[in-house]
Amino acid sequence: MIVTLIVAAEIAFWLLLALGLATRYLLRLRRVSTVLLVGLPVTDLVLFLLTFLDLRGGATASWTHALAASYLGFSVGYGPSVVRWADARFLHRFAGGPKPLPAPKYGRGRSRYEWAVCRRTLVSVAITLTLITVLRLFTDAPGSAVFDQWYWKLGIAAVVNTAIAVSYTLWPKQPPADAIVEDGRIVGRRIPERADR
Template sequence: MIVTLIVAAEVAFWILLALGLATRYLLRLRAVSTVLLVGLPVVDLTLFALIVLDLRGGATAGWTHALAAGYAGFSIGYGPSLVRWADRHFQYRFAGGPKPKGAPKYGAERTAHEWRICRRTVASAAITLGLITALVPLSDGAAHVATFTGWYLRLGLTAGINVIVAGCYSLWPKEAPAGAIVEEGHVVGWKIPQQR
């Protein structure tokens, strides 16, 4: 049942996001769009409330409960950036907005991009761990507590790896190919060698 709730939450997230952007750019109903987009975190809170009710109702704690907490944590940590990404692409496709740029590939811009991803990952892991910690008292026995606490190591490892990757970009920034003209981390042209 919990997996079904997670799938339903994912579907609801994308439907609300599509409706929110469509009402903003196609129907020009900004207030309605804002209400729909505010509903995105409500989906996550509803999912978490349902898993709490499931555990309080006597359900055996399992990996699916922790996965639901992980879904909520990821959605809260990465949700705003996903909404901005979808907004830029929707605006470009349907409202005459500028073509969205991809992630920067080189230099300080790439390093900053990696640290932004790192912050989102660490925030998602911290939120997930907080939600899982809130579920531990509701679980029914030491074996089931281990189901939740095993996530501490997994999420800590994920966040740690992301910090290492971002740190490597800080120590060894990715350089553009020789002769490339780079703006905001993107190659925009090539230098033409002067002929003698």
């Protein structure tokens, strides 16, 4: 049952995102669009509540229950950035907006970008682990020891993301020598000076 709910939540997430952006830019119904986009974390909250009820009803805990909890963690940690990413591309493709900028690759711009990703990961991990702990403590479900591996996996994800952000801060990637860089992105190339003949 939980696998079916996870698949339904995944489909609902992308469907609500597409409908929300289409409503905003094609139909120009901003309030309706906002309601649809607010539905993104609500969908994952409903999935978590159904997961909780499933375990309270006597289901044996499995990795799918922890995955359902991670959906809500992802929605809170990464949801706003996913919406911004999709919004910029939808605006460009269907409403004549500017071309979205790529992620910064060099210097402080890349360091700031990696720390932003790290913050999102840490928020997502903290929420997911809290929700898994709630499932473990308040459902008394058999087999809840399966949740232990999620503490390790998510802990490793948090450490790796932090290490990546630290590495880009201490050893920033340098652009090519002839590159003109703004906020970590190459915006042009320097023309080499010609030697006088």
